[in-house]
Amino acid sequence: MQKKNSDAVSPRHGIARVLSKQGLASRTQAAGWVREGRVSVNGRVVRDPEFPVRQGVDTIRVAGETVAVVERRVLMLNKPRGLVTSAKDEQGRDTVYRCFDGAGLPWIAPVGRLDKASEGLLLFCNDPAWAATITDPERGPDKTYHVQVDRIPDAGTIAALQVDVDIDGVRMSAKSVRLLRSGEKNAWLEIVLDEGRNRQIRRLLAAFDISVLRLIRVAIGPLVLGDLAKGQWRELGGEEIAALSVSL
The missing domain is CATH 3.30.70.580 (Pseudouridine synthase I, catalytic domain, N-terminal subdomain)
Incomplete structure (x- = not known):
């Protein structure tokens, strides 16, 4: 009965995953260490990246050094x-x-x-x-960008950027868009995204025939x-x- 309680507190996970979550390496790098024979569990070398271990219970060593919890940085x-x-x-x-x-x-x-x-x-x-x-x-925090574009969008375009548009079969929009400043031929926009799709701002603006001249992320959440x-x-x-x- 006691063993069941211990296992419940310390579930088993693959050794490569545990090393990654310890902040020592990416999961791919950790798997490479395991396959190279650099990792031991309770004194025995393991070569299977999915070898199950209990973090905080099993003794894990990499190149002979005991693995300790790494402070998040x-x-x-x-x-x-x-x-x-x-x-x-x-x-x-x-x-x-x-x-x-x-x-x-x-x-x-x-x-x-x-x-x-x-x-x-x-x-x-x-x-x-x-x-x-x-x-x-x-669930991730909003991301805020300052974007220089090759023309001066009117109010209608700015409003449209905040409504879902079908782009290559994917619905995209910005959470908010506002004009920061404008010159004779181009403008700076502040665009806030609440999701992170690949090249989302560039693809969204291109759907309105707007090209990006510069794109700077200025905030992540607070x-x-x-x-x-x-x-x-x-x-x-x-x-x-x-x-x-x-x-x-």
Whole structure:
């Protein structure tokens, strides 16, 4: 009976998943460690990434070092235009990790993405489970963007952008759109999204024959980019992380 209660408190999960949730590596990287024989459970080397373990009960070692719970760390980067949001790029292009060169950081992964031509606020975290709550299309916090476009949209167009449009079989709209400022031939819009589809703003504007000149993410929920310089990063404090979680 006691064993059943212990198992209930500590459910079994695959070893690669556990290592990932510990914030040590991505699930793919952790699976690679397991297959290479670098991981042991209770003193025995395992090579199956799905080998079941109980976090907090079984003793897990990687390369001989006991795995301890890693403190959650969240960083924000002001992503420059031209960098790919990826750890590695098959085409050899510069990635966002260039901005962390020499920082001596533990494993961190992007929380969501900004495409190569986009700029602004990009989060990184070593906790995949927490990151998934931020990127969840239904429960995640709103994302706010400042977008320079190649013409000056009238009030009717701005209103239409906030109504579902069928784009390649997918219904898309912005939560809110407002005109920030305009010049003779172009304008800046503030666009808020409450979901995160691939290239959503660019695809939505293209449906109205509007081209994007610049796209900058300036906020995720209550967290604002502020005056963080382009290409620079900083670590979030506990209150900022808590505020993001509360906004879900």
